[in-house]
Amino acid sequence: MQTHRQIEEVAKGIISLLLQNGEAAELIMIPGDDETTIRVLPMSRSAAFRLIDPHGRTLQSLRIILRAVGVKLGRRCRFEVDSNHHSIH
DSSP states (O other): OHHHHHHHHHHHHHHHHHSOTTOOEEEEEEEOSSEEEEEEEESSHHHHHHHHOTTSHHHHHHHHHHHHHHHHTTOEEEEEEOTTOTTOO
């Protein structure tokens, strides 16, 4: 379970650095048998835009970084951004 918390801390840190003042996103950690899924629920369109960007480069970079963290900690890691979250106005 310690690995799960470490992955969560890294994900929260990176996401908080990407989001600007007033933007928020909820992080949901879903531990599985052999992989942890990190689901991000942006609370605004601007937060979703910052996490995904028009070409998907930020999202792809986040996936690569978190996958590398998972490998380092001996746990597979999957990262998803739910841009259709109901709280986005």
